Amino acid sequence: MADEPSARLTAVISGFVQGVGFRAYTEATAASLALTGWVRNTSRGEVEVVAEGPQDRLVRFLALLRRGPRGAHVIHVEETWGTATGEFAAFFIRSTYGD
Numbered sequence: 001m002a003d004e005p006s007a008r009l010t011a012v013i014s015g016f017v018q019g020v021g022f023r024a025y026t027e028a029t030a031a032s033l034a035l036t037g038w039v040r041n042t043s044r045g046e047v048e049v050v051a052e053g054p055q056d057r058l059v060r061f062l063a064l065l066r067r068g069p070r071g072a073h074v075i076h077v078e079e080t081w082g083t084a085t086g087e088f089a090a091f092f093i094r095s096t097y098g099d
Contacts, residue, residue, distance in 0.1 A: 006084035007055045008037075011065055013047045015075035022047050023093045025069035033057045036088035041096040051091065052084040 013022070018041050026039040030051055035058065037051035051061060068074045 006052055006086070007058055008082040008084045009049070009051045009058045009062060010080040010082070011049045011051075011062065012042070012078045013049070013065055013068070013074055013076075014045070014078075015068075016071075016073040017047045017068060018045055020071040021069050022072050025072075026065065027091055027093055029061060029064050030091035033061055035061060035091055037091050038088070038094045039091075040094035043096060052086070052088060 023039045023041065026047070026049055030037065030039075033053065035051045035053035037049065039047060039049045042048050049065065051058060053061075062077070062079060066074055066077050
């Protein structure tokens, strides 16, 4: 069976998502799905995610982002889909945007 072509998901998650382990949850979830990319807090109190990998795994990842870790309260997820660039070797936590 051939590997599914890679896609790129960009998501901005809003709600009570900072200070509750959302970035660590996202990093661990992405690693368990063998996705690459990054996650960071934004200065507006949101969490921004860029992930690449097979579309089916990204869809599963998005569903888990909508749920979030215990203690989080996700209100909205803005998602954008595109073609993978292959620029990432792993999934990691980035510094907060604007820092």
